[in-house]
Amino acid sequence: MSKKIVVLGAGTGGTIVSNNLRRHLPDDWEITVIDRDDKHIYQPGLLFVPFGIQKVGTLTRSRKKYILDGVNFVIDEIIGVDTEKREVRTRSHTFSYDFLVIATGCRVLPEETEGMEEAWGESAFTFYYPDAAEALRKKLDAFEGGTLVMDIADVPFKCPVAPIEFVFLADWYLKKKGVRHKSQIELVTPLQGAFTKPKASAVLTESAREKNISIRTGFQLNMVNGPEKYIESVQGEKLSYDLLVVVPTTFGDQVISDSGIDDGIGYVPTHHNTLQALKHERVYVIGDATNVPTSKAGSVAHYEADVVVFNIMAEIHGVKPEEIFDGHSTCFIVYSRGTSSLIDFNYKIEPLPGKYPMPHLGPFSLLRETKMNWRGKLGFEWLYWNVLLAGRHLGAPPTLVMAGKEIG
Ligand SMILES: Cc1cc2nc3c(=O)[nH]c(=O)nc-3n(C[C@H](O)[C@H](O)[C@H](O)COP(=O)(O)OP(=O)(O)OC[C@H]3O[C@@H](n4cnc5c(N)ncnc54)[C@H](O)[C@@H]3O)c2cc1C
Incomplete structure (x- = not known):
């Protein structure tokens, strides 16, 4: 009888891990990857869309084209995970598994902030998904100067460098447009610095200062007032804007919460080094769906995929999974x-x-x-x-390499 591995989500992590598993396992292992649609988006390119550097159409490709022959690709909504019965339910099927890999990513929820929906598409925008990035491109094209606020609503959020990159590019774009002298650019964040890591944060803060971009730290967004164009923090501090760009509140996928396997905001409690789900046997988690304390980034999903494949192979051979992942x-x-x-x-x-x-x-x-x-x-x-995406290796280990780094 064949053995089964089911992968939830065919985004960055799910595609890499499925292909990588197929390369390593014999044919009597059946590998199934499930996603709700056939549109794979190259998300890093979304940063460039508002500035007209890239177009949404070129960032989206068929998922199927990037999934190896020999992996079953199912297009369906996943609606339940039962880790006791080792079953996954979609709208039209039930899939049993011997090993499960959860790679369902995360989702942005503007509606979680009071007033955001009313301001959405009028004065409040994001670039975190294709339609919104395109709407922001049109808004920026018509922007004639004023205060541009880039606000991070809450932590954790996907790609912690993207908001900094956005304000840096906005500086370049508004100069090119000839309206930089009439504009203020402000990065507003609940973090204590421009980035999660203090040393990189200091370097980025200096670059922001050189570009005349101000950074407001420790601002926990509470509400948006669209008609009067201001945001207010939990502490009651108000900041005016003419154009608001946000990284909305971010949670893991609804099915993770509905299945009762989340940490309260949709992420699966995950062992930081083996990437096993902490409370469930034969379940691994990669990418944005984990709660491990490193960036929610495609590079991380890629490194994690190598570790998950190694550890599933170890379990198949009756060996204990290894604590390999270092948050790279x-x-x-x-x-x-x-x-x-x-x-x-x-x-x-x-x-x-x-x-x-x-x-x-x-x-x-x-x-x-x-x-x-x-x-x-x-x-x-x-x-x-x-x-x-093919799950190929570049010869580098999934963990951090110190050679080439300047210490001290
Ligand atoms: C603007 C922006 C810029 C970025 N820039 C970078 C960068 O420069 N470098 C970098 O490394 N990373 C970057 N990232 C982050 C990177 O894209 C993500 O971290 C990465 O895609 C995470 O991979 P994942 O597999 O965990 O999730 P995803 O790639 O998002 O895949 C999750 C998949 O699960 C599917 N899914 C979820 N729930 C269900 C369900 N219930 N039923 C069916 N299917 C479901 C979704 O449809 C999706 O395809 C950026 C992201 C954004 C938004």
Whole structure:
């Protein structure tokens, strides 16, 4: 009788892990990956849509095209996970499993903030999903100056560098448009700095200062007043805006909460190093669906997929899963159109300067603004579609490599 692995979600993490498992397991292992639609979005490209650098149409491709033959791809809504019976229910089927991988990502919920829905599409926007990014492009195109506030509603949120990249690009864009001298740009965040890691935060704060972008920290969004155009914090502080761009409150998928396997906001409690679901046997979690304390980023999902495949193989062979994952995350940070920085870190090691991926050679520079990094940021999309999604390896381990990093 065949053995079954079911993967929930065919986004970045689900696609990589399904393909990688198929490469490693013999044919008597049946691999099924389920997603609600056949539209795979290259989400990092959404950052560029409001500035007319990329178009939504070019970011969306068929999921099926990127899932290997030999993996069953099912298009259906997942409506329940029963970890006791080892079953997953979709609208039209029930799938039993020997191992389950949860890769259902996370979702943004503007409606969680009082007043946001009323302001939505009028004065409040986001770039976190395609239609919204396109609506923001039109709004920015018509923007003639004023106060642009980029607000992070709550933590955790997806891609912690994206709001910083947005304000940096807004500086470039408004200069190009000739209205920067009539505009204020402000990043408003509930964090204590521009980024989650203090050392990188200091570097980014200095870059913001050079660009005359102000950063307001410790601001916990409570409500939006669309008609009067201000936001108010939980502490009662009010900030006026002419154009509000938000990273809305972010939760894990509804099915995770409905199945009673979440932490209260839709994420699965996950072992930080083995990536096993803490309370459920034979269940692994990757990508944005986990509650592990590292960035919700595609690079993280990619590194985690390697660890999950290794540990499922270990369990199949009767060996204990290993505590391999170290929170490794790698992200380009756009500074302007034409330059970018790069950070590489894990749970314990903060982003450090140096060269990446080849020690001393690069060609990319860590924690520095370079044109080569910008080329890397753009070139990454090709790598994503043609190499990474297929579950191929680039010869690098999933954990942080210290060679090439400058310490002290
Ligand atoms: C604007 C923006 C910029 C970003 N920039 C970067 C960057 O520069 N670098 C980087 O590394 N990361 C970046 N990211 C983050 C990155 O895209 C995500 O972290 C990554 O896609 C997470 O992968 P995932 O597999 O966990 O989730 P996803 O790729 O979101 O996939 C989750 C999948 O699960 C499916 N699903 C969920 N629930 C159900 C259900 N009930 N039934 C059926 N299907 C379901 C969804 O349809 C989806 O396809 C960015 C994200 C955004 C929004």
